Amino acid sequence: MQNFTDENNKIENNLVLPVLAVRGLVFFPGMMLQFDISRKKSVLAASESIVNDRLIFLVSQVHMEDGEPVGDDLYRVGVIARIKQVVHHSEEGAKLHVEGLCRGEITSFVQEEPYLLGNIVKCPMLTYKKSYKSEALIRIVHERFDEYLRLFKHVPPDVLLGVLQEKDCGRLADYIASNISIDFERKQYILDELRPLKRMQKLIDVLTEEIQILAVENEINQKAQAQMDENQREYFLKEQMRAIANELGEEDDPQQESDELRKKVRALQLSKVCEEKLLKECNKLYHMPSGSHEASVIRLYLDTCLELPWRKSSKEKLDLTRAQRILDQDHYGLVKVKERFIEILAVKSLAPLQNGQIICLVGPPGVGKTSIARSIARATGRKYVRVSLGGVSDEAEIMGHRKTYVGSMPGRIINAVKQAGVNNPLILLDEIDKLGTNFKGDPASALLEVLDPEQNGEFTDHYIDMPFDLSHVLFITTANDASRIPGPLYDRMDIIELGSYTLEEKLNIATKHLVKKQLTKHGIKARQLKFSKAALRQIIEGYTREAGVRTLERTIASVCRKTAKKIVLDPEFSSVSVKPEDLEELLGPRKYTQDRLPSENMVGLVNGLAWTSVGGELLPLEVAVMEGTGKIQLTGSLGDVMKESANAAITCIRTRAGALGISPKFYEKCDIHIHAPEGAVPKDGPSAGIAMATAITSALTAIPVRRDIAMTGEITLQGRVLPIGGLKEKAMAAYKNGIKTVLIPIDNVPDLAEIDEVVKKNVCFIPVKRVDTVLENALQCMPRPIQPEGQAISEEIPLHPAPADHYVEPARV
Structure with missing residues (x-):
């Protein structure tokens, strides 16, 4: 003991040591033990300790099921130990013979890879003054330990001798705790205590609890033994039946199998109703002849029920x-x-x-x-x-x-x-x-x-x-x-x-995920094939038109396949960088073209915005006004809702024709034709209402519509602008097509929070409440209203602010 104390005193108070996490074990000072290690981190930590001064810090992990514990998964207090001998060492594992020197505490970790290395503070060895209390604690511990030995017969005799010889409270508590069969949490509970007398008190509590558990366990074992004696006769009879069945050639009878199934059913610890039901099926199987069809049905049913994880759960990670x-x-x-x-x-x-x-x-x-x-x-x-x-x-x-x-x-x-x-x-x-x-x-x-x-x-x-x-x-x-x-x-x-991805999102997904995935899948190294951002953007805009990224991934895979062919056929191949000008050679002509804005402001042509399953698109709307008898013609594969929206827009314009400088009798003398290009593509929905109202007003007044403005919103007969859906996709479509200003319903302002930042920086969103505000912002200039005597002034006046009751100050959102 004197040699152990001297070596303990030689250890510095602050050390940097390899940390070895042990599972289900707790080491104590003075304890010598052999154990196996197999985790890579543990082998590296032991190797580092052997190379240096053979000192290592042994600490228990909190959860035994953790395969690769890190700093937060370990207890703070452990034991500074010395590796006395390495019995076997290889890359797969080692058997260590270690001796615990003194308690230590982890203050921080220097590294966690490739092995744990921590700052260790040596815990002070506190002393105590011998008194009646310390003597009483020693006696109580001896009594509790004797009771423990009477109930637990597997303690070696030399342990009892060591308990009788030890007179120091702290060392006695450590010695007993290290040699009794209790779980590692309670051993850690004793290891954490630095005060000797307090440590003895904790040991007494643990021994008292363990004695009570062992007493109940022995009582249960006695009852179980009595039950086994009662079942012994039945067991011999069943064995005789099995012997007779073997003589008759029925070795694989269901009776033998039913006993094993009963054990498995009871081991599941199901509710009483479920357990009785399964045991009843086992009894049915017991009385059925071998090879019967019903026996195989019951056997399959029982196997299925027994394989279900009734009480087995995985540990959920809540970090x-x-x-x-x-x-x-x-x-x-x-x-x-x-x-x-x-x-x-x-x-x-x-x-x-x-x-x-x-x-x-x-x-x-x-x-x-x-x-x-x-x-x-x-x-x-x-x-x-x-x-x-x-x-x-x-x-x-x-x-x-x-x-x-x-x-x-x-x-x-x-x-x-x-x-x-x-x-x-x-x-x-x-x-x-x-x-x-x-x-x-x-x-x-x-x-x-x-x-x-x-x-x-x-x-x-x-x-x-x-x-x-x-x-x-x-x-x-x-x-x-x-x-x-x-x-x-x-x-x-x-x-x-989950809405469709925008251009910027697809570009980020391709850059961060798809390209790396396809390069790995095709066996191509990152230095052999590189995609420029401009090329990826060109692929997204010109070769794919989808909501997700599946076609984009297949297109990238096509480029990878062509590159793989070059790598195999050309021995001198080094690397290739895909640029926009290379895409036509690799993928063929561009499949989709970008919508183009008119080169100048035009009469009766408005940029609407539409939502599709593959994202937002620019939806031009054209209106032509001709002399006629008031007919209204709608073309472009318009759905019923969109046709009704066109009729509502015409009625809205008629209600304010005088204020817009339009003859109130225009619906009697003019034919109106509304057309949405790409006539083969079906279109429906109410969100083009204000766009059609603007195009109709422009055509009737011969005032051009601004080419750099787009709009979306449902219109009512009274000129109110109602909210729409898909604003995120529509805003991205406006940004891609160079639109600088977008008119949106005022009720859609909260939806602007979901729009990409790049769109917000380049597009000005103007919330509108009524169609009057739409016309003031969209038309190149406003017409003069018709004078009371019924004569209109033909000259046009510059755009002027709308009345305060319905005008919303344009703002970049």
């Missing part, structure tokens, strides 16, 4: 910073989705028992709905399972078949949980809007119980025929069209809209 980092690494944009799931993690950390809401991601194909779900599973530490619902029209696909039917099996939900192996996976229900319905039932109705947090805690599959708890499962659904989701199912889900 918000880590989750945000993973989501940002895997996906660019998708801010709403990421924020929603970070909020779910925050709520889960504050209220672990709270069941989360079902999330439905709605958006066009290719925007990342399925892949973001996989990233969320990785960020939260959940198992990921995808269930495709596209084309499912049978209710039994969801709820399972009754086990009495031939070929019956569980439904897709239970199969997904079984595949995950835990009861808290992330299950992605893909394409929920494409469920079908036929005479076999309605699968959407079957999903009502699955996707209701208030009901899915007792989900009953027809095949299992027992309630299974789905409340711990995180369900995410995806859909392309929310209108095709049945109302009751839609009401149970929290809908998150």
Whole structure:
């Protein structure tokens, strides 16, 4: 003991040592132990210690299941130890013989890769004054330890001798704690205490609790032994039956198998009702002859039930910073989705028992709905399972078949949980809007119980025929069209809209993700093939027209394939940089051309804005006025809503014809033709109302419309401008086509928060409340109103501010 104390005193108070995280073990000063290490960090830390002074810091990790613990996963107090001997050492692992010297505490970490290296402070060895209290504590510890030995027979005799010889309170507490069979958390509880007398008191508490547990355990063992004696006769009889069955050639009879199944059923620790049901099936199997069809049905049913993770869960990771980092690494944009799931993690950390809401991601194909779900599973530490619902029209696909039917099996939900192996996976229900319905039932109705947090805690599959708890499962659904989701199912889900990607978002996704992915997929090194940003922008604008990035990825893959061919055929190939002028040779002629603005202000031509599934587009509207009898002609594949909007715009202009210098009888003497170019493309919706009103006014007054202005908004008969949807995509379309000013409904001002910053910097958004403000900003100049005597003044006057009751000051938002 004197040598140990002298060596302890030689250790400096502040050290920088390799840190070895041990799993399920707690070392104490003076303790000598051999143990194996296999983790790469542990082997490197031990190697570093052996090269230097053989000192190493041993500390327990908080959670045994952590495969690669970092600083926050370790306890603070551990033991400064010396490696006495390395029994075996290789890259795969080593066996160390170490001796604990003194307590130490981690103050900070110098590094975490390739191995843990920390700043260690030597804990002081506190002394105490011997008194009646210290003597009493020693005696109480001896008494408790004797009781422990009577109940636990596996303590070596030399440990008892060591306890009797030790007289120091601190060392006695460490010695006993290191040699009794208790879990590592309670050993760490004693190691953390530096005061000897307080450490003895904690040891007494631990021993008292352990003695009570051992007493109950012995009582249970005695009862179990008595029960075993009662079952011994039945056991011998069954063995005789098995021997007779073997003589008759029935070695694989179901009776032998049913006993093993009973053990597995009891080991699941299910509710009383579920356990009795499964044991009843085991009894049926026991009395059935080998090889019968019904026996194989019951055997398959029991195997399926036993494979379900009734009580097995994976540890959920609730680190918000880590989750945000993973989501940002895997996906660019998708801010709403990421924020929603970070909020779910925050709520889960504050209220672990709270069941989360079902999330439905709605958006066009290719925007990342399925892949973001996989990233969320990785960020939260959940198992990921995808269930495709596209084309499912049978209710039994969801709820399972009754086990009495031939070929019956569980439904897709239970199969997904079984595949995950835990009861808290992330299950992605893909394409929920494409469920079908036929005479076999309605699968959407079957999903009502699955996707209701208030009901899915007792989900009953027809095949299992027992309630299974789905409340711990995180369900995410995806859909392309929310209108095709049945109302009751839609009401149970929290809908998150994923719009189509803008040009800037596609460019960032291609730069940060798609190019790297395709280079790796085609075996091309980053230095061999490079894409300039201008080339990627040209590919997006000229060779793809989609909401997502699937076609963009396929186009990049096409360039990679051509480059791979060059690498293989040309031995002297070094590298290639793809530029805009190279695209026609690689991909052929440009497929899509950018809309062009008129070269000058024109009469009756207005730039409208439209939303499509592949993003926003410029929608020119033309109006021609001719002498006639008041006919109105609409062309350009306009839908019913858009035709009604055109009629509303004409009526609105008629109500204020005098104020606009238009003859009140124009509808009797003029024919009006409204046309939307690209006539083969169907167009519908009310958002072109103010654009048509402006074009009609321009055509009737012969005043040109500004070429650099675009507009969107629904119009009413009284000239009010109502809000529209898809403002983000429409604003991006205006920016791409060089529009400098966009007129939007005043009620859409809150939507400007979602518009990209680059668009806000280059486009001026003017909120409008009435059509009068639209005309004042869009027309090159305003006409004079008709005089009271009914004669109009033909000369035009410059643009002037609108009356204060409906004018909104133009502002760059």
